[in-house]
Amino acid sequence: xxKVLLPDTIxxxxxxxxxxxxxxxxxxxxxxxxxxxxxxxxxxxxxxGTQNFDAQIMDSMPNLKVIARNGVGYDAVDIDAATxxxxxxxxxxxxxxxxxxxxxxxxxxxxxxxxxxxxxxIYDGQxxxxxxxxxxxxxxxxxxxxxxxxxxxVVAEKLAGFNVKIIAHDPFAKATENVEMVSRExxxxxxxxxxxxxxxxxxxxxxxxxxxxxxxxxxxxxxxMARGVIVVEPELVQALQQHxxxxxxxxxxxxxxxxxxxxxxxxxxxxxxxxxxxxxxETKRKMAIDAANDIVAILNGDLAKSVVNP
Numbered sequence: 505x506x507k508v509l510l511p512d513t514i515x516x517x518x519x520x521x522x523x524x525x526x527x528x529x530x531x532x533x534x535x536x537x538x539x540x541x542x543x544x545x546x547x548x549x550x551x552x553g554t555q556n557f558d559a560q561i562m563d564s565m566p567n568l569k570v571i572a573r574n575g576v577g578y579d580a581v582d583i584d585a586a587t588x589x590x591x592x593x594x595x596x597x598x599x600x601x602x603x604x605x606x607x608x609x610x611x612x613x614x615x616x617x618x619x620x621x622x623x624x625x626i627y628d629g630q631x632x633x634x635x636x637x638x639x640x641x642x643x644x645x646x647x648x649x650x651x652x653x654x655x656x657x658v659v660a661e662k663l664a665g666f667n668v669k670i671i672a673h674d675p676f677a678k679a680t681e682n683v684e685m686v687s688r689e690x691x692x693x694x695x696x697x698x699x700x701x702x703x704x705x706x707x708x709x710x711x712x713x714x715x716x717x718x719x720x721x722x723x724x725x726x727x728x729m730a731r732g733v734i735v736v737e738p739e740l741v742q743a744l745q746q747h748x749x750x751x752x753x754x755x756x757x758x759x760x761x762x763x764x765x766x767x768x769x770x771x772x773x774x775x776x777x778x779x780x781x782x783x784x785x786e787t788k789r790k791m792a793i794d795a796a797n798d799i800v801a802i803l804n805g806d807l808a809k810s811v812v813n814p
Contacts, residue, residue: 506803507567509544510551511535514574518551518792525800537561544568549799551792552580554760554779559585570802572795575782576600576655577731578812579704587813594798594810597654599790600782604701605658607781608729611753612647612697615725615775616640640723640750643667648695650688651702651730652677659699671695692719697727704731712736717743723750729781732757741767744774755781 508522511532522529532543535555541564544550550557550565551572559582562568571581573595586593614620617639625633645668649656652674660670660683670683671691679685692698698720702708713736720726726749728735737758743749751773757766760779768774782791798808 506548507546508549508551508799509540509547509565511540511543511555512551512553512574514551514792514796515789517789518796521793521796521800525804527800527803541565548803551795551799554580557581559589562586562589562591570594570799570808572596572799574791574795576604577704579731579733583813592802592808592811593813594795594802594808595812596791596794597810599794600787601654601658603784603787604655604729604781605662607755607777608655608659608699608701608727609662611729611755611775611777612699612725612727613642615727615751615753616642616697620775621772642697645669645696646671646694647697647699648672648686648691649683650674650691650698650700652683652685653701653703655729656699656701659701689719692716693721695724696721697725700726700728700730700734702730702734704733709733710736713739714743714748717748720749722747725750726752727754728752729755732760737768741771744768744771747773751775753777755779 505526505528507528507530509530509532519529530543530547533539541561544565546567547565548567549570551574553574557571557580562585568591570592571586573581576595576597578593578595581593583593618637621637622634647663647668647670649659649672652672656672663670664682671686671694672683673686673688673691712734744752753775755777756779768776798810801808
């Protein structure tokens with residue numbers, strides 16, 4: 505009987521798919537490499553989150569045929585090692601577009617209106633904090649989308665009713681009715697809000713730093729819902745400290761969980777959330793279903809929906 509390791513709990517709909525296919529579920533007790541290696545030693549499949557999954561872990565699972573990534577990014581998986589071992593890697597790119605787009609726009613609005621700090625001021629007994637920290641309207645502003653793939657398109661669609669100008673940069677995408685394609689430099693220069701929706705690949709890692717922040721308006725906001733590794737985090741901190749930009753909303757970080765000594769926590773012009781862009785009941789259910797179906801397909805020798813390696 506094939507076995508699937510679940511280091512994390514998943515919605516019951518995913519487990520039901522495994523049960524119907526006769527696949528035994530190994531309920532893991534942790535996401536560390538040591539735990540996965542120990543508990544998944546005879547697993548044929550594994551369904552992971554954002555934790556690293558390298559060649560050493562793969563070699564500890566000699567029966568492994570598929571690694572499923574509960575999400576769209578798969579940068580934490582050593583794709584070359586998996587391919588060399590004839591292990592398929594799948595993800596769930598169709599399950600989370602709306603959720604991530606909704607969260608991106610929520611954070612855009614929240615950082616614009618200073619929602620977090622105004623809310624905190626009530627609990628701190630500082631009702632008049634708002635008088636010296638007014639927010640900003642989004643109406644009439646320019647929103648730049650860096651990375652105009654599936655999620656970027658959905659973000660643009662949802663922003664259509666906000667009466668903003670939408671521009672985007674992506675060398676592999678074309679303009680749409682409401683979105684003007686511009687150069688990368690123009691996007692940073694023109695935007696009042698820069699939304700990052702790039703994949704974390706070699707060409708994008710640490711590709712946004714002080715040079716880009718200096719191109720931005722001093723009144724502009726930087727919003728990253730993609731991967732923390734895309735940004736040179738110390739340079740973002742410096743840009744925020746020196747008010748090169750007005751603020752930032754960040755859902756992802758170079759190191760996660762965010763350490764309590766991270767200088768971002770000392771700034772009052774940031775909105776920080778703990779990687780929650782797809783953390784909704786509905787989206788987690790969709791991801792579990794998509795990942796489980798692809799695992800079953802591969803273990804049965806059938807074609808999977810979202811294979812990311814040859």
